[in-house]
Amino acid sequence: xxxxxxxxxxxxxxxxxxxxxxxxxxxxxxxxxxxxxxxxxxxxxxxxxxxxxxxxxxxxxxxxxxxxxxxxxxxxxxxxxxxxxxxxxxxxxxxxxxxxxxxxxxxxxxxxxxxxxxxxxxxxxxxxxxxxxxxxxxxxxxxxxxxxxxxxxxxxxxxxxxxxxxxxxxxxxxxxxxxxxxxxxxxxxxxxxxxxxxxxxxxxxxxxxxxxxxxxxxxxxxxxxxxxxxxxxxxxxxxxxxxxxxxxxxxxxxxxxxxxxxxxxxxxxxxxxxxxxxxxxxxxxxxxxxxxxxxxxxxxxxxxxxxxxxxxxxxxxxxxxxxxxxxxxxxxxxxxxxxxxxxxxxxxxxxxxxxxxxxxxxxxxxxxxxxxxxxxxxxxxxxxxxxxxxxxxxxxxxxxxxxxxxxxxxxxxxxxxxxxxxxxxxxxx
Amino acid sequence: xxxxxxxxxxxxxxxxxxxxxxxxxxxxxxxxxxxxxxxxxxxxxxxxxxxxxxxxxxxxxxxxxxxxxxxxxxxxxxxxxxxxxxxxxxxxxxxxxxxxxxxxxxxxxxxxxxxxxxxxxxxxxxxxxxxxxxxxxxxxxxxxxxxxxxxxxxxxxxxxxxxxxxxxxxxxxxxxxxxxxxxxxxxxxxxxxxxxxxxxxxxxxxxxxxxxxxxxxxxxxxxxxxxxxxxxxxxxxxxxxxxxxxxxxxxxxxxxxxxxxxxxxxxxxxxxxx
Numbered sequence: 001x002x003x004x005x006x007x008x009x010x011x012x013x014x015x016x017x018x019x020x021x022x023x024x025x026x027x028x029x030x031x032x033x034x035x036x037x038x039x040x041x042x043x044x045x046x047x048x049x050x051x052x053x054x055x056x057x058x059x060x061x062x063x064x065x066x067x068x069x070x071x072x073x074x075x076x077x078x079x080x081x082x083x084x085x086x087x088x089x090x091x092x093x094x095x096x097x098x099x100x101x102x103x104x105x106x107x108x109x110x111x112x113x114x115x116x117x118x119x120x121x122x123x124x125x126x127x128x129x130x131x132x133x134x135x136x137x138x139x140x141x142x143x144x145x146x147x148x149x150x151x152x153x154x155x156x157x158x159x160x161x162x163x164x165x166x167x168x169x170x171x172x173x174x175x176x177x178x179x180x181x182x183x184x185x186x187x188x189x190x191x192x193x194x195x196x197x198x199x200x201x202x203x204x205x206x207x208x209x210x211x212x213x214x215x216x217x218x219x220x221x222x223x224x225x226x227x228x229x230x231x232x233x234x235x236x237x238x239x240x241x242x243x244x245x246x247x248x249x250x251x252x253x254x255x256x257x258x259x260x261x262x263x264x265x266x267x268x269x270x271x272x273x274x275x276x277x278x279x280x281x282x283x284x285x286x287x288x289x290x291x292x293x294x295x296x297x298x299x300x301x302x303x304x305x306x307x308x309x310x311x312x313x314x315x316x317x318x319x320x321x322x323x324x325x326x327x328x329x330x331x332x333x334x335x336x337x338x339x340x341x342x343x344x345x346x347x348x349x350x351x352x353x354x355x356x357x358x359x360x361x362x363x364x365x366x367x368x369x370x371x372x373x374x375x376x377x378x379x380x381x382x383x384x385x386x387x388x389x390x391x392x393x394x395x396x397x398x399x400x401x402x403x404x405x406x407x408x409x410x411x412x413x414x415x416x417x418x419x420x421x422x423x424x425x426x427x428x429x
Numbered sequence: 430x431x432x433x434x435x436x437x438x439x440x441x442x443x444x445x446x447x448x449x450x451x452x453x454x455x456x457x458x459x460x461x462x463x464x465x466x467x468x469x470x471x472x473x474x475x476x477x478x479x480x481x482x483x484x485x486x487x488x489x490x491x492x493x494x495x496x497x498x499x500x501x502x503x504x505x506x507x508x509x510x511x512x513x514x515x516x517x518x519x520x521x522x523x524x525x526x527x528x529x530x531x532x533x534x535x536x537x538x539x540x541x542x543x544x545x546x547x548x549x550x551x552x553x554x555x556x557x558x559x560x561x562x563x564x565x566x567x568x569x570x571x572x573x574x575x576x577x578x579x580x581x582x583x584x585x586x587x588x589x590x591x592x593x594x595x596x597x598x599x600x601x602x603x604x605x606x607x608x609x610x611x612x613x614x615x616x617x618x619x620x621x622x623x624x625x626x627x628x629x630x631x632x633x634x635x636x637x638x639x640x641x642x643x644x645x646x647x648x649x650x651x652x653x654x655x656x657x658x659x660x661x662x663x664x665x666x667x668x669x670x671x672x673x674x675x676x677x678x679x680x681x682x683x684x685x686x687x688x689x690x691x692x693x694x695x696x697x698x699x700x701x702x703x
Contacts, residue, residue, distance in 0.1 A: 050520075058462075062463045066517070070519050143481075144513075147528070186518040186526075188515065
């Protein structure tokens with residue numbers, strides 16, 4: 001974690017830590033937010049006409065990122081088993097489908113159907129749409145850091161992981177059996193890395209992918225692909241839901257339900273508190289920090305047959321599922337520890353009355369040299385927590401805490417919901 | 430795709446419909462990045478640059494020597510100007526990733542650092558301070574170096590770094606690349622990528638509206654007889670760019686007065702805002 005150095009003294013860190021770990025009313029954050037509250041952000045899409053999709057987000061702390069998505073047509077290398085597989089394809093495909101249904105993995109199943117029904121050409125001749133992780137290339141550029149810096153590489157792999165985790169994304173890049181889209185996602189942090197940029201980069205990528213459009217395919221089946229020149233006819237990579245969702249709910253699911261790209265949120269824990277969207281100062285006292293990637297499947301409004309509750313609620317319910325969880329080394333590990341008064345040689349004068357009396361009984365000269373030996377507390381203070389004295393946290397997140405963090409992200413009406421709602425409000429151009 | 434320059438002589442119009450001495454559409458904005466000391470967004474045609482200025486800060490010995498930026502000292506014992514350029518992989522029509530060790534970028538950084546150091550009054554800060562200028566190329570369509578200079582200049586103004594004048598730059602080319610048509614060759618102002626690929630061109634940076642040349646870069650073969658005409662055209666273009674930058678700064682000043690950030694006539698006494 002290579003954010004710029006933070007100048008906080010151990011005393012300030014201890015104060016911040018104790019105010020963030022307050023439980024009775026709520027933790028007190030330096031900027032007065034509630035634990036789940038996000039900072040305001042400004043976002044726009046379609047800022048670069050030379051790309052297939054682009055987005056820019058500015059966070060309130062002044063960090064800013066730009067993401068540009070470019071797509072190229074690439075030939076899919078044909079494996080020698082391809083033709084054997086294609087003759088068995090029909091059987092294999094239906095078999096797989098039924099197996100999946102029996103597993104009751106509704107998310108997977110509905111989104112599989114989306115992909116297949118989205119292209120009319122496919123439904124006529126069932127072809128196994130497969131993607132390969134090689135079809136997506138993601139790069140992160142952070143000013144002042146080399147591109148092979150471990151922090152940058154870690155960010156890149158985390159964002160890539162979220163995108164590729166469920167294998168649904170690469171399926172969207174399938175053109176036909178011989179060709180596919182190769183998607184380049186280039187993420188640029190414009191501002192200096194003031195805070196850990198993962199959530200910013202993830203949200204900007206999310207928006208850029210939502211805004212990404214690919215030219216409409218004119219050719220059929222396995223021909224060399226031909227595309228419509230008209231950019232206005234280009235189709236969104238993530239199919240849009242109709243403007244009036246109520247109309248679709250009464251009909252059967254004709255329109256493709258909108259699934260959305262993944263988002264990665266940074267969650268941190270201080271004591272028993274779970275805090276979202278931590279600022280740089282808050283991260284400096286985190287006991288543990290976790291990056292949680294969440295994807296939204298097709299909303300359950302469309303698959304109302306399976307879920308009777310969705311008819312009663314008029315608002316669409318998100319179908320969130322967890323993609324990945326990564327613990328992040330918080331910068332708090334590197335903070336300098338405070339020194340308790342009992343072991344601080346310069347603070348002998350300010351000892352408590354009891355210890356001062358104990359120190360005063362032998363000769364004064366002995367007390368100063370053998371001070372540490374005389375006080376059994378001193379050894380304890382060096383290794384264990386003393387109230388009000390900062391000590392860098394050790395060890396990772398507790399299992400129970402990890403579970404609680406993930407649950408809090410995923411819960412209905414929770415943070416991920418709120419973030420996705422907010423991003424939905426961004427006008428796509 | 431090579432450009433067919435033969436059509437120019439028919440109507441004296443360039444591929445994008447401009448005449449020989451016309452600049453492309455320019456847009457500029459200051460203070461686009463609240464966390465930076467100074468920032469600017471500049472658009473010259475389809476070339477889009479975002480410039481961020483950090484500093485003046487205490488010199489960081491470990492950073493000035495890295496390959497991420499190139500530094501030059503302003504005004505003898507004055508502050509150092511460090512320049513870093515990143516070109517977004519999606520900036521060109523075909524995606525192309527450029528590493529930090531790209532020779533062309535490094536050369537541009539050196540040119541830019543030297544040119545900015547000449548315009549910045551570095552003695553105001555002293556030798557231990559560094560001004561970091563980082564430039565992000567979001568879209569690239571010719572006159573890259575010129576746009577970088579102008580964007581950096583605007584961002585430095587936003588950061589409040591004292592400069593003798595705006596450092597402005599512009600490119601100029603010549604209509605034909607062969608020697609025979611010397612008489613018929615017209616100089617062209619502010620080239621786009623298509624023209625840059627085909628024609629000889631140079632980038633000229635001047636100090637404000639004066640004809641003081643701060644930097645000149647010419648990487649293509651050009652007839653010596655045409656050089657003067659090209660330089661004169663570029664210098665004229667620089668005047669136009671200076672007017673444009675000045676307009677952007679004044680607009681920003683007016684907004685600041687309206688918002689009450691600055692009292693009227695307090696700091697901006699020399700500006701005529703009415």
